[in-house]
Amino acid sequence: MTATTSEPLLTFEDAIATFDPVMGFEVHVELNTLTKMFCGCPTEFGAPPNTQVCPVCLGLPGALPVVNEKAVESAIRIGLALGCSIAEWSRFARKNYFYPDMPKDFQTSQYDEPIAVNGALAIVVPTEDGPRPVTVGIERAHMEEDTGKILHVGGATGRIHGADYSLIDYNRAGVPLIEIVTKPIEVEPALAPAVARAYVTELRELIVALGVSDAHMHQGSMRVDANVSLKPRGRVELGTRTETKNVNSIRSVERAVRFEIQRQAAVLQAGETIIQETRHFHESDGSTTSGRIKEEAEDYRYFPEPDLTPIVPESAWIERLRATLPEPPLKRRARIREEWGISEHEMQSLINAGALELVQQTVALGADSADARKWWTGEIARISNERGLDVAALPITPQDVHRIIMLTIEGSLNDKLARQVIEGVLAGEGNPDEVVVSRDLAVVSDDGALLEAIDTALAQQPDVAEKIRGGKVQAAGAIVGAVMQSTGGMADAARVRELILERVGDSLG
């Protein structure tokens, strides 16, 4: 899909020269509970449409919700990990609006009585002058249920307008969500996009470490809505904000914020006003376009959900959950840095590449951290950039990378071949061993075959052979090159060199 915007933009530098951006994020995290928020239906991703539904999550007349205790537990753990206070008494509320992806035409959510309030997340933002610590205030974290998914069929845009008809899959309806809402974030203007990225990165890492969600942005199990507003330098009151919906990668969060700052600055510079609206982000060119205009603030007629009783967690339960919290990400990273012997800068590039967990998992399988970092932040990160995807979204696992590293150490792969194996794995050709076989990529380790190639090369370049015999060992490089060429790069160069020297030595006899 291409963006249709031709809205004028200021350069980012010009924008932040005049305006102070204020950001806020609403992050929806789909919990990995086995069953839905209010019924026993499975939550597994990717099942055939409308196969994971029951009277409750279809909102059939007469059906009633029952709270999933595991989801409450996850909500409390997220709240605690974000330093929030856990409400002694919280309630669900109904958010009323008509939309066909919502079976009951209301969403069971939390409104003015959320389960977790008032926390903070410490993050580190990479800057030209080195890493900068920033604290992002957390307003609240609350529980709610997901909606179904609508597929608009026909028409040009894939949106509801112009579609011939729409299909609805209610498998996702009722999947537990935690919505994490920040307080307004005001930072040094130039840092805003990087802060956005660092916040989402950090939050994602925390969620994954808690084990409450797989937090795959590309699969929608973590969804970010980015609110951005600008105010002229020095003004206190906030400007009108826009809400850019469902920004589907960490990289896109940064781009979306940057774009909105540039766009809003151009609007304000031209003396016009910002329209409070929802905007859509376009991966293709990093732009946002106008979605639904909120002509008047929608009135959701929230009221306490009468079908559910209040959530009153016992303090002993909360303390038990507190004891299960993982090491805070910042602390964890300091420890890992020490273990791996890497600098903060190297750590930052790992995080920026979205590869820290992947490297860690690869190391946990037995790989050396330097090797793991080399592949994840090298070849694999390069391909992810090329494809505009997060590293985690690529179909290659820590197991695959660990295997490739092992094959390299054994000598059955060299770096060049290893890159081809990665390419094969990403192309869906199977695991590394399968790719090695199907692409016939093993290093030629049969000395007989290599010696034959060496003899041929020596015969073709008698002058070089002579030099080696004369003690100029470095001249062997030319023969190595010839052998590598004749074996299609599938030889272990170090072994070839050894064999050449042995061969020449033998003939010296």
Add this chain to the structure above:
Amino acid sequence: MSDLTLLGAAETAAVVAGGDVSAREVATAHLDRIEQTDEVVHAFLHVDRDLTLTQADAVDQARADGSPLGPLAGVPLALKDVFTMKGAPTTCGSKILQGWRPPYDATVVERLSAGGVVVLGKTNMDEFAMGSSTENSAYGVTRNPWNLSRIPGGSSGGSSAAVAARQAPLAIGTDTGGSIRQPAAVTGIVGVKPTYGGVSRYGLVAFSSSLDQGGPLARSVLDAALLHEVMAGHDPKDATSINAPVPPVVAAARGELGGVEGMKVGVVSQLQGEGYQPGVQARFDETVALLTSLGAEVVEVSCPSFEYALPAYYLISPSECSSNLARFDGMRYGLRDGDNGENGVEQVMAITRATGFGPEVKRRIMLGTYALSAGYYDAYYGQAQKVRTLIRRDFEAAYAKVDVLVSPTTPTVAFPIGERADDPIAMYKADLATLPSSLYGGPAMSLPAGLGDDNLPVGVQLMAAVQRDEQVYRVGAALETALEERWGGPLLDQIPELVLGAST
């Protein structure tokens, strides 16, 4: 065996268990009675002879196999069409659900089935249980068997009429603001709203979630108690269901907990006098006198907040209904109107709802939507919740002093069909006395107290504290015995023969 439709539920269960008659014979007698009388009464929206006989045969088979039978095995029952039941449509008296066949059983239905109760069919009701006369049904009015030109009460008017017309010895209704008690009162039968949370709401199509409660209608206190016990009990599928043992209602109805001697009975000052018909007030006063003569200590109790029960109820229940009824949008089940290929989804939803809902339902949805709107919430919904708290406190203060409270169930006897159809406020006033205990959540029974104006039944309301349902049965049983002694038999013996073939 003579006419099986004359037997009560306890007697029917006994003769079936004893092998004197089969469940199939009992069911057949009632199906025949329905066939003969429902043309004039119109209590039922759906009867399926085969489905009914299949259930009856299962009871006979169980008996033949020597399997244990439940206390109501083989007893026929009329089910309000607001509960889901597989194999039958559920309409809630609304056009918008026309043709919908639920794929699941309500918990209450599961319990009936497990207890061998034989469901005869689904009964008529005010649309989505909103009304006091059953005139708001999209499928025609139900007539009061005492006088076919009168309303049978509502919203459970099909259920009350079926029991009074001997089409079924038992019925299930739902009560949100009086929808079991008021129909029971105006048809001369017993109706009980259990403690909120006592009977599962799973499969009860919601009108107002914080008030709706299923309960029994029967021709005697004991029959009501037997059904109450089968229906009630904790249900993990309903988060508001009480996780505690069912109060001993059957023991109380059998007199095993004692009579009224020494009990303290409170007469609610606010629920009598002005606005109550002379015949209603007279029967009520006699009942109170009877309680005294039976050894109860009767005191006057003032519950000042009850005056605000009606406005509070007409803010809370419409608010909840505006949300509960949102799902009827034509997208997934039931009626869909306006889907002509031109209209967008929002238009189809709007047209479907305009066509599918009747005027009273629309009135309440609008009322509730307004009451919950930003800027009005505090003044309306919020304020009503505060009133609800005050009413609860009035009850708690009263039950600190007395065991039960009594009042007339309704201000008037059954009014003529059509009389209040265009006057919602007059209609709402039918529930004046029943609303407070709905807002509080405590149990309440309507018991026949004799005939009042126009020779039509009057009901007396017995109320008790939350989870003290046995108290209303205890007092109800004692009063019933004394009253029937006075009348020389059940009040229902005085019902005129139905004039058949005179449908208007």
